Amino acid sequence: MSDPKTVVLGASPPGASDPVAAGRAVREMFTSIAPRYDLLNHLLSFNIDRLWWHRTARAFAEALARPEARVLDLCCGTGDMALALYRRAGTASPQILGADFSHAMLQRAREKSAKTRLRWVEADALHLPFADASFDLVSTAFGFRNLADYDAGLEEILRVLRPGGECGILDFGEPRGLMGQLYRIYFKRILPAVGTLLSGVSGPYRYLPASVERFPQPKEMLDRMRQAGFEGASWKPYTFGIAGLYRGKK
């Protein structure tokens, strides 16, 4: 039997045999769909993704209202979560930074945010180029699930948070009941077929349902957050639990 301490729980795209290969495969996957990522995101989620980013930003209204706050949006992709935080912050204007390891995704974020004060950094969420205790809020939307090592991801978030700082992890879940059954048909059959057709790339939209299935259920994820050292860990389901927001404090 394998030693549980040596078993890394994280994203495992097909063909990736270790965390380094998994990270590389994830980066290549998002880079390959970057040109059509936004269009497909909105289409395949029936635009509900906008509502989820908005709700997440609203959940952190208090931190965003402080002009001196420093905010990091990890795995920012084409920037929609960071843009939602920016809009929520309004004139308080805290410093908001987005980080992602896919250059192509960041390029789109830059184009979309040209008229804002948002800043973007090319960086791996598991090895962030920031000093300890640099941020008051670290958010991440639909990115954490793609990390090659979830516990290392939580540790790195905790490291860059200031004492009292907050973390918000928005990601997909698996709804239960009748809604869950209907959703599974959509998510596992229709979405991969349509996503593959429209993106012209075969891997990513098949990987998506597999990665959600592999991602810890809320109870396990909350245990991992507590073990990492987060206080007041909580999960709030969005839209029948199709998505949900994990929160915790340093």
Ligand SMILES: C[S@@+](CC[C@H](N)C(=O)[O-])C[C@H]1O[C@@H](n2cnc3c(N)ncnc32)[C@H](O)[C@@H]1O
């Ligand atoms: C599903 S997209 C989410 C993008 C955006 N946050 C959103 O809500 O649309 C996941 C993003 O996570 C990024 N990502 C995955 N693993 C990463 C890592 N280890 N370091 C930095 N970015 C990562 C990918 O490049 C991709 O842009």
